Amino acid sequence: MPEKQLVLAAYEEFTPNFVNHTWHLPRSISHRYSELGFWQEYVRELDAAGFDFLFLAEALGYPMTDDGAVPDAVIREAVQMPVLDPVALISALAATVDRLGFVVTASTTSQVPYLHARTFTTLDHITAGRIGWNIVTTDQQNALTRLLGMDAVVPHGERYDRATEFVELVLQLWEGAWEDDAVVADKAARVYADPAKVHRIRHDGRYFSLDGYFPATPSPQRTPTLFQAGTSDRGKEFAAAYAECIFTSYRDTASAAAHIGDLRARARTDGRELVVLNGVSVVVGDTTAEAEAERADLDAAPSRDAAAALFLGWTGVDLSALGHDTLLADLDPQGSKTTFALWGDNPATPTVGALLDQITSESGGFKATGTALEVADQLEAIARDGDIDGFLMECTYGGIESHRRFIAEVMPILRERGLLPAEPRGGSLRERLTASATPRLAAPHPAVKYRH
């Protein structure tokens, strides 16, 4: 019996064309992304298969240049546009399945803590404790200024200062505003809640101020299960302080193990353990050759224009305006340092041209390609050597079509090896993913200091 069992999540965005840029392939079904039935079919099959959760990534805007122009390729090829609101989608899907969890991204740079806290409490109520929040600090500076009308572009380091204050404030609302026994719901006494046990919160900080009561009664987890994916030094410091689960996108096990080891060590100094999920794209074939041919088709699917637009969206760096011989080392991105470094520090792609070629075949995390047995072997080795606790399963053809062969052919092998639980995990998202014995956050998480 292996020491730990893998956590499995489907990795999506509410868009027809996430990560792999394959919506136009004959087998792809993601052009139906705006139909509720597309998602309902998806989550029903994930739920039945024993996936732990669906993760909906979220971007505030779409790729645009500093002067607000949107490259034609963005609209023509659906590069992070169109994109719809994932929170609204989760509300509908929560009623479709009653076991699968949901994790959704929300940005501390664009949201208002009070409203954000209420939205996630609502989601936690209606999912009965199955919601997680992926905390991001938003690297889309142009979206912040041009679409949301925010005055200042917040530099990378300062975004994490703001994130820290944001998270401390929402933790206080979730954990400290209502005592556990504040809701009485005594009809005979006409007492819905005990005013002595509902507390006024006062916060006057550098970025946010609030003076009032939190209007949402405590939900099963109170604080949603906390995820984070920052990989810069500040990002890691923040993740180690607050996150329970981490998303990474490594493509080789040595880099994954080094990064994840560093994160775990930081969290352990505070007595906390982290659960780490890395992206993986799976292609299963009847033979190795068949799977490799399919992988080659998928790798060749995105156009160079789409690659440049995608990169613009990730980093704010417009490669389409640069000569293909430009050295990446000469660029200084103010946007997402880590995403840029992941590509820009690679000696195999020293120039813009080389990078564009690479992006068309490599985005996301690991690639597991082969027969069902070979894929199971590859995933087992990646998890072991990369120090990874689970996988974010990337879409290949969109929707459930991305995962059908994995579910039917690979999951039974992983289950037989003891790498997946015999029965799907249930309960709150927190209990399912972490060692927590209750739906609530436990000490030594900093949230507990706000409890009464």
Ligand SMILES: Cc1cc2nc3c(=O)[nH]c(=O)nc-3n(C[C@H](O)[C@H](O)[C@H](O)COP(=O)(O)O)c2cc1C
């Ligand atoms: C697997 C994974 C998922 C991510 N999902 C999102 C997302 O949904 N929205 C977003 O704005 N950023 C997302 N990010 C970006 C990270 O939040 C973070 O900004 C990025 O890794 C850069 O790290 P840094 O902020 O430490 O420089 C994701 C990153 C990874 C690795």
